Amino acid sequence: MVAKVITVTSGKGGVGKTTATANLAAALAAEGYKVVCIDADIGLRNLDVVLGLENRIVYDIVDAIEGRCRLRQAMIRDKRLPELFLIPAAQTRDKSAVTPSDMVRLCDEIRPEFDYILIDSPAGIERGFRNAIAPADIAVVITNPEVSAVRDADRIIGLIEAEEKGPARLIINRIRPDLVRRGEMLNTDDVLELLAIELIGIVPDDENVVTSTNQGSPVALNGKSRAGQAFRNIARRLAGDKVPFMELENHNGLFGRLARLIRPGGA
Amino acid sequence: MNTTTDQRGQELTAPKVQFKGIRDGILVTFGEGTWPELREALFQLLEEQGEFLRGARLALDVGSNILRAAELGSLRDTLSDRGMGLWAVLSSSPTTESTAQTLGLATRISKPKPQERTRPTNDPSIQGGEGGILVRRTIRSGFSLHHPGHIIVIGDVNPGAEITAGGDVIVWGRLRGTVHAGAEGDENCVVCALDMSPTHLRISGHIYTVPQRRGKPMPETVRLQGGQFVFEQWNPKSKELSDGSKTLWMKPKNKKST
Numbered sequence: 001m002v003a004k005v006i007t008v009t010s011g012k013g014g015v016g017k018t019t020a021t022a023n024l025a026a027a028l029a030a031e032g033y034k035v036v037c038i039d040a041d042i043g044l045r046n047l048d049v050v051l052g053l054e055n056r057i058v059y060d061i062v063d064a065i066e067g068r069c070r071l072r073q074a075m076i077r078d079k080r081l082p083e084l085f086l087i088p089a090a091q092t093r094d095k096s097a098v099t100p101s102d103m104v105r106l107c108d109e110i111r112p113e114f115d116y117i118l119i120d121s122p123a124g125i126e127r128g129f130r131n132a133i134a135p136a137d138i139a140v141v142i143t144n145p146e147v148s149a150v151r152d153a154d155r156i157i158g159l160i161e162a163e164e165k166g167p168a169r170l171i172i173n174r175i176r177p178d179l180v181r182r183g184e185m186l187n188t189d190d191v192l193e194l195l196a197i198e199l200i201g202i203v204p205d206d207e208n209v210v211t212s213t214n215q216g217s218p219v220a221l222n223g224k225s226r227a228g229q230a231f232r233n234i235a236r237r238l239a240g241d242k243v244p245f246m247e248l249e250n251h252n253g254l255f256g257r258l259a260r261l262i263r264p265g266g267a
Numbered sequence: 268m269n270t271t272t273d274q275r276g277q278e279l280t281a282p283k284v285q286f287k288g289i290r291d292g293i294l295v296t297f298g299e300g301t302w303p304e305l306r307e308a309l310f311q312l313l314e315e316q317g318e319f320l321r322g323a324r325l326a327l328d329v330g331s332n333i334l335r336a337a338e339l340g341s342l343r344d345t346l347s348d349r350g351m352g353l354w355a356v357l358s359s360s361p362t363t364e365s366t367a368q369t370l371g372l373a374t375r376i377s378k379p380k381p382q383e384r385t386r387p388t389n390d391p392s393i394q395g396g397e398g399g400i401l402v403r404r405t406i407r408s409g410f411s412l413h414h415p416g417h418i419i420v421i422g423d424v425n426p427g428a429e430i431t432a433g434g435d436v437i438v439w440g441r442l443r444g445t446v447h448a449g450a451e452g453d454e455n456c457v458v459c460a461l462d463m464s465p466t467h468l469r470i471s472g473h474i475y476t477v478p479q480r481r482g483k484p485m486p487e488t489v490r491l492q493g494g495q496f497v498f499e500q501w502n503p504k505s506k507e508l509s510d511g512s513k514t515l516w517m518k519p520k521n522k523k524s525t
Contacts, residue, residue, distance in 0.1 A: 154408040154425050155409040157407055158407030158409060161369065162340050163340065196423070
């Protein structure tokens with residue numbers, strides 16, 4: 001078992017890196033893979049909260065790197081999925097407490113024991129991003145269908161290429177089919193035309209994400225949520241399955257069903 | 268070109284690193300040794316002379332050393348931490364050269380090597396001398412490309428990217444970033460692109476803010492005519508000119524410069 005290291009990054013803040021990391025990790029673990037996620041956002045840790053593990057942190061990544069504990073001790077096992085682990089970030093330090101080579105060393109140490117290592121990158125293009133990208137085998141870039149987020153994603157893709165970690169893969173998060181249909185939001189093609197990298201998922205905007213984030217239970221474990229379904233599909237694509245992109249439009253009403261009859265495949 | 272000897276006889280001491288003033292900044296040449304040694308020597312020299320070199324634009328001639336992108340990137344970062352800009356990397360290794368291009372660095376300095384010089388010609392439309400660089404990749408946001416000669420990009424120039432050329436700029440792709448042709452004052456320079464929608468366009472000292480997309484993208488050339496920007500669209504339906512020759516370019520449309 002040699003783990004693949006997947007770094008989730010975006011450049012811009014608030015587009016859903018942490019949510020995506022938590023959900024992809026949960027979805028992969030639910031598929032039966034052994035997964036560890038690492039919060040590289042030192043000083044602004046969040047991943048523990050999204051996974052609902054904040055009250056179980058004893059040691060963090062900086063403790064492990066500085067030798068105050070063994071790496072094993074810093075790993076927290078998830079309460080729902082026994083195959084899912086978290087290495088939390090330190091809250092009282094900053095990004096400079098870790099170097100890119102520390103991250104490579106740390107990942108190499110745990111690689112033999114896991115199938116996937118997911119790294120949640122902090123926003124920005126400075127030290128924190130470089131720490132997160134240094135050990136990556138696969139870089140996943142998250143963006144929202146907004147001009148500013150796409151611009152930052154473009155920058156980060158360039159940096160990933162410069163670090164020889166490319167080609168990056170793209171997730172478009174929080175898309176709203178109704179706005180796209182009215183031409184009030186960038187559509188998938190607009191984003192892809194600019195970024196020109198492989199798309200591995202489109203996640204619709206979904207209220208369940210907010211609820212489940214607050215409850216500390218990843219939405220990917222919620223069978224009814226569309227965003228959860230999207231994250232489960234992305235996880236399977238990362239694992240090498242061919243999964244068709246799901247329909248974004250909600251074709252539940254009479255007109256929706258009629259529309260589906262007329263144009264199969266939908267939006 | 269591993270050791271460029273200095274006329275003042277410094278080669279006797281065979282220094283590992285030499286600085287030489289050139290028109291576009293400072294050319295750094297390296298002596299014999301492995302790359303880690305040379306890099307160490309460069310950093311040491313920068314440590315000693317850092318203040319003097321603050322704000323300088325450096326061109327590195329790394330000879331046949333093979334430099335990977337991570338290495339070159341960290342070198343550029345180290346230099347920029349010291350207030351120096353790395354703008355060109357010269358190398359006889361194709362790997363290093365392509366890495367430098369990937370990072371948006373020039374790989375030729377303005378004075379072309381003798382074997383590349385074009386034959387002198389009387390035809391003003393054939394230009395030698397300044398030379399140009401060819402970049403075969405998409406220039407993404409945050410990257411900037413500076414070259415004293417012409418710049419040709421095969422790929423897109425995305426919003427947030429910057430191109431500054433002493434000569435013409437040709438983009439075989441979508442031009443959506445910031446572009447400056449004739450940066451050294453040449454008003455005869457042109458900008459060509461398959462899809463001309465830059466955020467900001469400059470030729471010599473004139474600035475033009477391109478309005479939103481006007482219909483379908485069309486290959487276009489922009490030039491200055493009497494201080495005004497003139498856009499010419501490429502039209503696949505060729506037209507006969509009065510002298511019997513054919514042109515593929517539609518009649519110029521005058522645009523007000525801002």
